[in-house]
Amino acid sequence: MKKRIKELTKIINNANHEYYILEKPTMSDQQYDEYVRELEKLEEEHPEYIQKNSPLKQINVSLNTPFSKVEHMMPMLSLSNVFSYQQLLEFHQRIKKTIAKPEYVCELKIDGLAVSLIYEDGLLKQGVTRGDGFLGEDITNNVLAIKAIPNHLQKKANITVRGEIFMSKEAFENLNNTRQKNNEALFANPRNAASGSVRQLDANVTASRQLDCYIYQGVNQAENSHYERLKALQKLGLKVNPHFSLMSDIDEIFAFIEKWEQGRKNLAYEIDGVVIKIDNVENQKLLGQTAKSPKWAIAYKFPALEEVTQIKDIIFTVGRTGQVTPNAVLDPVHIDGSLVSRTTLHNEKNVLEKDIRIGDYVFVRKAGDVIPEVVKVVTEKRKTSNKKFKMTDNCPICKKKLQKEASAAAYFCVNEKCEAREQESLVHFVSRNAMNIEGLGEKIIEIFYNESFLKSIKDIYLLKNYRHKIISLIGFGEKRIDNILANIEKSKKNNLDKLLFALGIKHVGAKTAKILAQEIKSLEYFESISYDELININEIGDKIAQSVIAYFQKAETQALIAFFKKEQVNIQYYEKGLQEKQFYDKTFVITGTFENYNRLQIAEILENKGARVTNTVTKKTSVLLCGKNPGSKLNKAKELQIPIWDETDFQNNLNI
Numbered sequence: 001m002k003k004r005i006k007e008l009t010k011i012i013n014n015a016n017h018e019y020y021i022l023e024k025p026t027m028s029d030q031q032y033d034e035y036v037r038e039l040e041k042l043e044e045e046h047p048e049y050i051q052k053n054s055p056l057k058q059i060n061v062s063l064n065t066p067f068s069k070v071e072h073m074m075p076m077l078s079l080s081n082v083f084s085y086q087q088l089l090e091f092h093q094r095i096k097k098t099i100a101k102p103e104y105v106c107e108l109k110i111d112g113l114a115v116s117l118i119y120e121d122g123l124l125k126q127g128v129t130r131g132d133g134f135l136g137e138d139i140t141n142n143v144l145a146i147k148a149i150p151n152h153l154q155k156k157a158n159i160t161v162r163g164e165i166f167m168s169k170e171a172f173e174n175l176n177n178t179r180q181k182n183n184e185a186l187f188a189n190p191r192n193a194a195s196g197s198v199r200q201l202d203a204n205v206t207a208s209r210q211l212d213c214y215i216y217q218g219v220n221q222a223e224n225s226h227y228e229r230l231k232a233l234q235k236l237g238l239k240v241n242p243h244f245s246l247m248s249d250i251d252e253i254f255a256f257i258e259k260w261e262q263g264r265k266n267l268a269y270e271i272d273g274v275v276i277k278i279d280n281v282e283n284q285k286l287l288g289q290t291a292k293s294p295k296w297a298i299a300y301k302f303p304a305l306e307e308v309t310q311i312k313d314i315i316f317t318v319g320r321t322g323q324v325t326p327n328a329v330l331d332p333v334h335i336d337g338s339l340v341s342r343t344t345l346h347n348e349k350n351v352l353e354k355d356i357r358i359g360d361y362v363f364v365r366k367a368g369d370v371i372p373e374v375v376k377v378v379t380e381k382r383k384t385s386n387k388k389f390k391m392t393d394n395c396p397i398c399k400k401k402l403q404k405e406a407s408a409a410a411y412f413c414v415n416e417k418c419e420a421r422e423q424e425s426l427v428h429f430v431s432r433n434a435m436n437i438e439g440l441g442e443k444i445i446e447i448f449y450n451e452s453f454l455k456s457i458k459d460i461y462l463l464k465n466y467r468h469k470i471i472s473l474i475g476f477g478e479k480r481i482d483n484i485l486a487n488i489e490k491s492k493k494n495n496l497d498k499l500l501f502a503l504g505i506k507h508v509g510a511k512t513a514k515i516l517a518q519e520i521k522s523l524e525y526f527e528s529i530s531y532d533e534l535i536n537i538n539e540i541g542d543k544i545a546q547s548v549i550a551y552f553q554k555a556e557t558q559a560l561i562a563f564f565k566k567e568q569v570n571i572q573y574y575e576k577g578l579q580e581k582q583f584y585d586k587t588f589v590i591t592g593t594f595e596n597y598n599r600l601q602i603a604e605i606l607e608n609k610g611a612r613v614t615n616t617v618t619k620k621t622s623v624l625l626c627g628k629n630p631g632s633k634l635n636k637a638k639e640l641q642i643p644i645w646d647e648t649d650f651q652n653n654l655n656i
């Protein structure tokens with residue numbers, strides 16, 4: 001019996017190591033559960049045989065007393081920070097005064113909370129927070145509840161290690177979602193969530209929070225290289241972040257920083273910088289430390305993704321569907337490298353749930369291309385005079401009374417002649433995922449709208465009539481307006497799904513537009529389509545069907561379709577697959593130079609459509625593609641009566 005308990009202990013510990021530390025499980029969940037149940041039963045029947053490193057201890061932790069203070073054997077210093085390459089370079093130059101050829105280890109700086117872990121005979125004895133660096137709090141029971149921290153090592157070592165406890169982005173979102181459902185206060189970021197989860201009196205709560213931990217240092221290791229020490233920690237069964245690297249060249253370090261500043265959005269967890277440490281431990285000792293931080297290491301901090309700032313005002317804007325959205329006007333603040341002064345608050349529900357008020361201080365978060373977001377109010381800084389938010393009753397532009405859509409908790413201006421809606425419809429029509437008319441941006445649309453050159457979608461295709469006025473009245477360069485007009489012409493060839501999405505029919509997003517275009521094939525057929533036909537299309541529900549019917553029944557829409565036909569705006573859906581193989585049986589020869597492409601690009605485009613591209617004109621050549629200053633190939637083609645295309649023919653034939 002004792003033998004079986006020993007055996008099971010080993011099997012489950014190994015499985016835990018594979019699953020939580022290496023993140024490469026080899027045992028099925030079912031098999032794992034069976035072993036755990038068997039061990040549970042045996043341990044209950046024979047408590048005298050329970051192994052010191054029993055994996056079940058980790059799960060059944062008891063309630064502990066408030067965290068007692070513990071003194072760190074070695075102070076847990078914090079690193080000094082630098083915020084620019086210049087400052088990092090200065091650090092490097094300081095080092096070089098003592099060490100001629102320094103070697104560094106670069107590691108990711110995990111955004112969590114530091115912990116010190118003491119293992120005796122390979123068993124986890126104690127976990128302590130950083131505290132003030134000298135005195136921390138005993139969080140042993142909580143640490144035992146974190147699966148990524150093994151309660152025993154692969155060897156019977158006596159070692160003190162330091163690491164960072166953190167929560168993954170996914171676990172953080174799940175946690176906040178659950179808390180929102182339960183009407184509990186949300187955590188502002190994963191770091192706060194991790195910190196709150198570790199300092200729980202009931203370690204079972206800690207256990208439920210999906211915390212993770214990376215170890216980055218051993219206090220009393222034998223190896224003389226930090227790089228080797230990290231590898232030794234891995235061998236002991238501790239979880240070390242895999243992205244560490246040894247380098248001696250400062251440019252390599254800059255490249256490492258750049259790589260992760262870009263790459264951090266793709267990581268499953270948050271990092272706030274890169275840590276650079278001297279590799280040689282003797283050299284570390286030589287460099288020493290100040291009262292606060294070691295002189296042999298430094299943290300390069302990325303620009304913050306989150307800042308606290310004040311809400312100066314809440315204003316309302318009108319979208320193309322007429323939806324009225326509250327926006328926060330912020331005391332401008334630098335976040336993630338850009339100045340943020342305004343951000344959407346999405347809708348009334350969001351503002352009320354987060355209880356955002358004018359005058360409040362809030363956490364604002366931005367990462368990469370993501371739109372800045374108000375995460376949470378700093379309630380401690382709220383003044384009692386800050387009034388609760390109230391949604392506006394009227395359109396901020398045309399002043400008409402708003403209608404509330406019960407299901408979506410959204411408010412709409414239903415005035416179709418509302419200027420804000422008209423302008424937004426145009427902006428939407430030309431946007432990248434819609435008709436993709438480059439050069440015709442929001443600002444220019446506003447100018448053209450105010451000059452009455454552009455009032456509706458039709459006007460976009462009639463803009464050419466104002467070319468002269470635009471040049472003389474608004475001072476547009478010829479090149480600029482001609483570029484816009486060319487892009488407008490080009491957009492006429494777009495596939496139907498783009499046009500359908502561009503029309504801005506309520507509830508018809510890009511994906512729905514594609515489904516509808518594929519099924520219905522031509523804009524003309526929409527005029528006579530029935531509700532039943534629509535609802536029978538996969539993924540088209542009642543809301544969309546009703547909205548589509550209503551849109552195409554309008555006389556205005558029908559006039560617009562007639563207009564498109566007259567102006568030769570494509571209203572048919574063409575299959576991509578067929579189009580790609582358009583030239584599967586054609587042979588092209590290219591000669592001369594082209595305005596918009598070089599010959600290699602043209603060849604590539606043709607080949608992607610299934611064509612063969614050769615160098616010599618023969619009887620078998622299907623088309624000669626002829627640019628400016630053609631060679632003798634043109635005469636040869638004329639002689640053999642082979643069709644000749646210029647650049648425009650090429651673009652027209654290929655719908656580009």
Ligand SMILES: [Zn+2]
Pocket residue numbers: 318395396397398399400413414415418419420421
């Ligand atoms: Zn309005």
